[in-house]
Amino acid sequence: MTDTPQDDRVDEAFAAYLRCCDAGELESREDFLAQFPDIAGELKELMEAADGLGRFASGHSTAQAIMPQPGADTVSAFAGNLEDSGGDPALTLPEASRAKGDPGPTLPFRLGDEYELQEVIGRGGMGVVYKAKQFLLNRIVAVKMIRGGMLADENDVRRFYTEAQAAARLNHHGIVAVHQFGKHDHHHFFSMEYIRGTDLQRRINSEQLSLHDSARYVRDVARAISHAHLNSVLHRDLKPANVLIDDDDQIHVTDFGLAKHLGTDSSVTGSGAAVGTPNYMAPEQAGGHSDRASKQSDIYSLGAILFACVTGRPPIMGDSIVETLLHVVHEKAPPMRSLRADVPIDLETIVAKCLEKSPEKRYGSADDLAEDLDAFMEGRPINARPRSRAMKSWDWLQAVPLIAALTGRRVIRTSVMHRRFQAVMLLMFLVSPLILVMGLRVMKHRQNVMPGQVHIAGGVERGAYSEFSVRLSDRLKSDYAVESFVSDSGGSVDNRTRLISGEVDLAPMQASMVSGDPLCVVAPLFYEAVHVLVRQDSQINSAADLRGHRVAVGPAHSGSLGTAQILLDSLGLSKEEAPQVIMPWPDLLRDDAPDAAIICVGLGSSFVAELMQEHQWKLMTVPSSLSIAREHPTLRTLTITQDDYPNASIPTEGIPTVATTAFLAARRDAPSELVTAALEMIYREPQIFVGLIPRQSAAEWQGLAFHPAARLYFSQTPTTTK
Structure with a gap:
């Protein structure tokens, strides 16, 4: 006959009751029964049967059993006194020769020829421990016997001998020594060291x-x-x-x-x-x-x-x-x-x-x-x-019911703080969309607000970029009452690096530098013509004559350097045939300067004018300018005229060349108010810079990566009527 699920529950509950008794954790039998209302009757019967076999519920573990009871010369190891109902030593003493109605032997009791059991010094769920005298060695020992006597089952006996054998295997001053174990009148026992003291x-x-x-x-x-x-x-x-x-x-x-x-x-x-x-x-x-x-x-x-x-x-x-x-x-x-x-x-x-x-x-x-x-x-x-603090925080968070459910951790009981944290977390989850929307609006508003300080990149000494940036800065200061600063730089390459890193807010640079996601166009500024200059006494009259002569191509981080290299390559002049000299432009005023220079700068440059008027330099035509412009999308054809340099000797038909475009650039996240203000200052009368591309012409440029505020500005540009 197999056990029913109800029987299994009763067995499990009774086993838990015995463990509770053994650990000394049972406060009252009624409280324990209240946990199992549907099987309380069966449990109570088992408890009463256990009482008849020796009071399994005495509440003292076998660990306390080898301690002596209170006396004049000892200290008790018990948490409390022995219950009256469990004080009958006959429950474990040999009962093979017990007559009908005889409650059994009493203490002191002679156990075989070797021990005399004198008093009970401890009991637990499985055994009872006696203070005993060992005759042969004339010493006091502790003797442990299985509780329930002959009624002990196989598991009880096995556990009993496991304890004896495990302890007997060990020889350490910190472990209670087992002396002997055996059986008398079908009752198992073992003797061990007797310890005076407490636990x-x-x-x-x-x-x-x-x-x-x-x-x-x-x-x-x-x-x-x-x-x-x-x-x-x-x-x-x-x-x-x-x-x-x-x-x-x-x-x-x-x-x-x-x-x-x-x-x-x-x-x-x-x-x-x-x-x-x-x-x-x-x-x-x-x-x-x-x-x-x-x-x-x-x-x-x-x-x-x-x-x-x-x-x-x-x-x-x-x-x-x-x-x-x-x-x-x-x-x-x-x-x-x-x-x-x-x-x-x-x-x-x-x-x-x-x-x-x-x-x-x-x-x-x-x-x-x-x-x-x-x-x-x-x-x-x-x-x-x-x-670590992080691990402690994670452990604490895992006790929050919602987080525990997500991570698979089982939480039995939560604290008030964890419940409050979960409530706040759920509230934040519900209002987070609103907070996100509000945050985005605030962020967008702050991004579009005019900053209190504006940093603008300039260019090389006496260059067009520096001149333009200083004039733009002055207008922002006067019209918008902001602090504006212009920083010198090596040119377009340097300006691009500073703009991407956030060191500056605005920067002029050549068209080839305005590329990549971080940057966008504020406005096209002016055309930078390629000025091919040679000394009048150098005997250089055409591009072919540049072979064998050093050519100054500009400072290391300038856009002029890159444009000069494109031009020389397009003319078929290698670095070996026309060695390129990277140098600041003012060095061209020195006597040991190269015989030729390629300067990419806005028309009417004061520095180029000075070279031609006072230092005997002349302009030279760029051959095949149309073909060169077609090969390079950032270049276009251009003619330098007498109007650009009134005091120089320039033919009436002008000098054909190529040119690139200078742009004012910003980062894509630049404030819209700053971009709009810069555009207003650029196109305000009087003209900020000679040769500036008019607003109407700039508005017609297609395909440029304009800043959103700049695109809006140019879309509102009045069209000219014919």
Whole structure:
């Protein structure tokens, strides 16, 4: 006959009740039954049956069992007195020869030929521990027997011997030694070292431990557990009640009833069982994966014990066993300094590393933990590193229900702060479209507002760019009352770099430089004619005569340099045939200047006029100018006339050449008011610059990447009538 789902629920609930009793966490039977209203009747019957077999609900673990009862020369290890209903020692004493109606033997009781059981010093869910005299060695020992006597089932016996064998395998001053185990009248027992003193849980309950004592106790426990690990034994039920403190203030670890031998299937539980004490249990154990328990599981419990020593309470607490288990699996322990203000950051870091949810993030060994605790007590740097502020913030955010749902983290209970944060987050989500729209409007408004300071790039010394920029700056100052500055530069290449980097707001540059997404056109300014100049005494009369002569092509970062190189290449003159000299234009006034120069500048340039009038330079025709202009989209044909340089000797028909266009450029995100203001100043009378392209002509240019404000400005330009 198979068990029904109802039977399974009763069994699971009763098992939880026994674990609760064993851990000393049961406040009242009625409260426990209230959690299972639909099976309360069946549970109550099982509890009453258990009472008849020895009061499984006594509330004391076997870890407390080897401590002596209160007396003149001992300190009790019990959290409370033995219940009257569970004080009958006959419940575990041999009963094979018990007569009908005979309640059984009483204490003192002779157990075989070797022991005399004198008094009960502890009991738990599985066993009862007696203070006993060992005749042969004439010493006091503790004898543990299975609770329930002959009625103990196979799992009880197996767990009983697991504890005895695990402890017997170990030989360490910090672990309670097992002397002997056997069976008498079908009753299993083992004897062990008798410890005078108390236990760590009792010490925690009675006083606030100093930080040094807390660290020392757990360090010594870690050393003892390290010895167990080295001998392939996991404890799996470490808690303060299982740490005994003798009269010399030295610790002794006991109760290996849930121990597991690494590398073998020696555990008394299998996968799917949560074994241990919930408040001190590692997450992998609390999640029902006791088969995954490792050395790091014991290290988690050591961290939980240290937390309790320092704060007086376990790191994880719930209103019920089930809730506690869920919290252990899913919730972070609170910072120790939130419960005790004087906790140093190093000690909090050590505990936090022990209590990591992922085993691989904990200490690699119990010895590593002990070493860090030694370092803490000695004032040395610890090896553990505190969790980053970002990780702490992320952990906090994951406790917000909505974020937890999105990340797959299970949240059992949320704080008021987390709920308030979620409410604000949802409110922000609802109003975010409105905030975004308002923000875009504000941003757009700020982008379009005239700045308080305007920076304009100039050009080379005595160049047209510098002259134009200074005049534009002066007009902005007078008409718009803004601070305006002009900075010298090397020319178009330099201006482009400064404009893209944001060093300047406006910059004149040649057409070939106004390219790429960051830049756009404010206005076409003027044509920059290519002036091919030669010394009158150089015997250079045509482009072919330039071979063998050095040619000045302009400063390093100027647009003139690039245009000169295009022209020389189009004329078929290589750098070897006509070496190019990169130099500032004023150097042409020196006696050792090259015999020829190619200057790309606006018509009527004062510097070009000075060269021709006072220094005996002359202009030369650019051959095949139409073909050159067709090959290069940024160039056009142009004729230099007598009107451009009245005092120079220029033929009546003029001098054919090519020219490029100078533009005023800005970034695409430049304020619209600045662009519009610059255009108003450029086209305001009197004319800002000789040879300026008229507004009507500029408005007819097609295909230029105009700034939106400039495009709007030119679209409103009045058309001329014929």
